[in-house]
Amino acid sequence: MKFMKNDIIKSITIFLLLITANVIGTSQSDYKLAEQDSLALVAFYWATDGPNWTSNQAGFSMSDLSTEWQDTYDGQFNNWFDGPVKDWFGVKVEKRPIVNSVDSIYRVTWLWPVIGRRTDGQNLLNGYVPTEVGLLTALEQIRLNGNDGFTDELIPDELYQPTLRYFDTESCWFAGGLSDEFRNCTDIRKINIRYNFYDFMPNLDFVGEEGARNFEGSQWFYNSRLSYFYMERIVDFFYTISPNPMEFGFEARDMFDVGDEIEIVAPVGSSVEMVCNDAGVKEEFITYQWFKDGLSKFGKKDKTYSLASVKESDYGHYTTRIENEYVKSYDGNGNYGEVFTKGIHLVAEPATPTITKSFVANNGQYIDLYFSKTMTDATGFTEMKVSAEGREIAVESGLVHGRIDRQVRLFLEEAVKEGEMVTLSYDSEVIKDKNGGVLLSIADMEIENRTRFAPSILEAETTLDGSGIRVSFDYFIDPASLGSASFNVEGNTSYSVENVSLIDGDVDKDISKTILLTLSESISDSAEVITVQYMEGGINGLYGGSLEESDLIPVDNNVTVDRTTVVISFEDGSDALENVVIKGSWKATAVQLYDDGTNGDAVAADNIWTLETGLADDDYKWDVYSREIISSFDTITSVDTLGNVTLTLIPKTSNADSLLNGNFILEFSVGDDVVTGDTVYGIYNRDVIFNVKLDAGGDDVYLMGINDDWNDGFLMEALGDNVYTYTLPKLTAGDFLNYNYRKGESWENETPDTRTYTVKNGENVINDEFGIFSNVEEDEIANLKVFPNPSLDKKFTLEGFEGFKTLKIYNGLGQSVKQISIEHKSNLNLDLSPFQSGVYYLTAENLDIEKIVTFKLILN
Structure with missing residues (x-):
């Protein structure tokens, strides 16, 4: 049955790519969806039991939506896979520019497969959100509310895209919480996470004051398991912006089972302190009431509950009813119910840990186990035995991780394949939790196999200069998996592979099907027969399966010795750049530039870098980058069971920025010893001169709209004969300007129409006439x-x-x-x-x- 389902997935994926890959031909309006979005939707459909959705049943229509949803829903009502993606239920696509290109393509911006709020109506999604949602890099809204088939499942970090604005999982009962990756969502506008089992989330300070003021409607956190420790931090942040509790629509009431479940092992006669760390840290606003086995303990109203000498009757399940007036005072809805913490289990002997959830990762290289108790690394996870369709796979190592160390990742000696039945066995009884509880024997426990489609090599070709080999796959490749890859390149001699890197993708930089093998010695003979073979390593698809060892693959030898000298110049008009490289389609690796007389640059320290190279007849693209590393640090706060607060600094971002402004790269062609196109680029060094002639003078004239300034504008200088001028200094080629003129209080043409101009390399002089939108009569x-x-x-x-x-x-x-x-x-x-x-x-x-x-x- 699993084999049949995987065949269906592959068939529908191929079909989907065919219906979305219509190349723009007869009309600019032809519909083309990015392939990565198609693959993400297919994965989402199968991971959430798409065939059994209410919306995929015969006769589904608008009348099946709840009344409120009918008024707000913006989408189609066809079955998924029935027609183009733009017509699928709950999916909205919009055209978006392609990075480093003048082209655009349709991207998924909404994923709303819901038919009503909460339990007003469920679409019967059942399963989990797959990590392939990370392919939806233009996603702005995801709404999964009212689908409790996600109960106890986890939200993948890959969902938290910088583009995300609406995050709505109301009444889905997801487990875990919002990880610190949620801080990527700097443009978030709406958060609705009520009615879930979330028990942690980051502070919202990452949105800043402007982002907080852009929040839309109420931000709903209540009816989750979020400790008031987290809520206090959010309130603190809001208070730095406004004392008005209604400003941001913050609602955090009626939490339940907040915090972390704790086990305390205490022999009879020992002393114990139980501490409630889930009510927050602002003690002057907090009240406590302790309970044992559901019964109130008279007079126990402190943060700490102490037992000087434990008796048999003291063993049991302790909880705390808490109230935090600080959080409550900022809540937009003061209708608070009772809030209880998760239990502290006071026991004489540790309970046995159990595995509550398990699955094989997308790439098949490891298994994630979720335990009922906090585990320790000082145990023998390598004693566990994994079987995949009868194949015995050794466990190389185990790693305890996660916010409270209840997750164990088993790294496998060999990758699991898509569709294989996987089981786990264990009989050593040496794995223990933090309190010494022993994991009991396990016999052939079935592990959910989430391994995805494994990529394979389609073709390979040399770069024109022979410095590298481009290897193309049938599926997107995870750049993080390339580090350990081993390739064998053979020709008249063996070539050593110096580096393996991902080539920028057509739509997104890090989503690509092509890698570069940079050779330590270049191929120079265009007649040499070259082969390449993937030997070993951990290469896997981006949210996909792992690459298997390949056969010998012939390499298309494009090396040529017939070259034309090409000179490429880059000028830094900002006088500020230091670490500059050129990335070109003819070279496997970036070329470092130096402004010191090298690389053909005749004059040092003149802020002009020049690269001289020899290229064959062909079309080329190039981009120039600053390799300045931009690093910021995030503060992660954690509190242990004793109330100790730990602040950890972690690096957040590290990147290299293109110096080209806008969505384009430069192009040139070489043919018959002639070079045509863009081989010169300057940054912040293009002055744009605006000249406008009026039919009559008398009033001040203003240049309007620059940097979206339609209020004040720039006062233009009078040159005589009713001609006025203004110079915008040091713009970048490719900058797109919207502008207009104002004479006194009169707008040009007295209409909202504007002129447009794109800054180009070379002279930029604009001669306009006030009120005339063409340059001749x-x-x-x-x-x-x-x-x-x-x-x-x-x-x-x-x-x-x-x-x-x-x-x-x-x-x-x-x-x-x-x-x-x-x-x-x-x-x-x-x-x-x-x-x-x-x-x-x-x-x-x-x-x-x-x-x-x-x-x-x-x-x-």
Whole structure:
């Protein structure tokens, strides 16, 4: 049965990729969803028992939604896998730009597979949220409320994307809590986690004051197991912004079983102190009442309950009823019920630990076990025996981890495969918990196998300069798994692999199907027969299974000795950059640049870096990066059972930033010893001069809209003859400007329309006329024609251009891509077929009227 289900998953995945991979061809509006989003939705469907969702049953429609949900729901009502993804129930897709590209693609922004709030109506999702949700890197809203099939399951950290704004798991009864990865969600606007078993979460200070003021509606934390220790920190943060308890809609009432369950082993006659650390730390606002086995202990109203000499009758289950007026005073709803802590179990002998949950990880390389008690590393987890479809797999090591050390990760000598039945056995009785409780024997306990589709190698090719080999897979590769990979590269000699790294993906930088093997010695012979073989290591798919040892794979040898000298220059107009590298499509690794006369840079310390290299005839892309490491530290606070507070600093981010502004990279071509395209780039060194001519003077003139300033603007300098000017200094090529002019209190054209301009490499001078949105009079261009537009074959016919001298073609980023001399020509043909589809701009200079006219060209 499992085999059949896995076959179905693969079939539907392939089908899904086919229906979402329609390349834009006949129209700009053609629908194309990012492949990574398709895979994430398929994984989510199967992990949550998609075939049995209410919404996947015959006849499901709007009437099946609760009344309130009908008024708020924004989505489709078709069965999943029935038609394009944009029409699936609970899924919303929107077009998003692709990083380092002028293109865009549809991404999943909403995942709302729910039919009502709480128990008003359930869609019968049952299972768990898969880690593949990490592929939804444009996700803004996830709402799973009203689906208690998630009871005691955990939210994966991969869900916490920086794009996430709405996080709603009301009445799902998830276990665990919101990990510190939730701090990635710096743009969060709505948190609804009531009616869950969450017992920890980070402070909300990571959103800052602006983020807190952007919260929408009430933030619901109540009816969970969150200690008031966590709630106090959030209130403290809110108080730094506003004393008004209604400002942020904070609600934390009616918690239950808060804190952590504790076992205290105490022989008869010993002394014991039981401490309640779950009510917070602001003692002046806190009251306590201790209970034993559900009965109130008269007079026991302190934080600490002490027993000088334990008697048999003292053994039992102790809880504390707590109240925190500090948290309560800031709650937007003061309707508080009784709040009790989890139990402190006072026992003479430790209880036996048990495994409460277990599953094989996505990559098949380890098993996660969840225990009922706090475990210790000083035990023999390697004594556990794992079987996968009869294969015995040794446990290499065990790691105790998690917030309260109740999780054990078993690292396996060999990866489990997708669909295999996995069992765990244990008979040594040497594994113990922190209090000495002994784990009893286990016989063939079935482990849930969450191993995913394993990637395999499709093809391999050398880089043009022979310094590396690109290896392409049929599935996204986890970059974190590349460190231990071992490849064998053979040709006329054996080549040593110096480094294995991920090539940037088409949509997201870290989501890619291609890796680079950088060789310690370059391949120089274009006729050499090369093979590559994956030998061993832990390479696995991104949220996918592990790569098996491969056969010998032939490598397409693209090495060439016919080269054209190419000079690439980068100028730092900010005078501030130091650690700069170029990443190019022709090189397997980044090239370090030095502003000291090396790499062809003739003058040291002039803030210009120049790379000289030899390249074969081809199209190339390049980007320039600052390798400055940006590190910040997060403070993690923990409190142990004795009330000791520990503050831990952990590094939060480390990255290298592209110096190109906006979603584009630079391109150039080499052919017949000629280099064309963008081989020069400058940062913060492009002055943009705005000149505007008025029909009459008399009032001050302002440049409006720069940096979204539509209130004050920049006062422009009068040059005479009703001409005004203003210079914006040191902008970056690719910056997109929206702007307009204001004369006194009168807006240009007296409409909300704005002008736009993209900063380009080279001179940036804008000559406008107040109230006129084209650069020449209408009657002067009435006879100019550019057709067909849009053009399917990227070829245009131009008519009426007598008197014009030159044509220049710019891409959507303001970069010049073509220039044609047309002096004394009236009709001509313009062939742009070598260029990618998209929006371009044609400008023509008129010799007689000394004006420039601009047309928008659409290449389909």
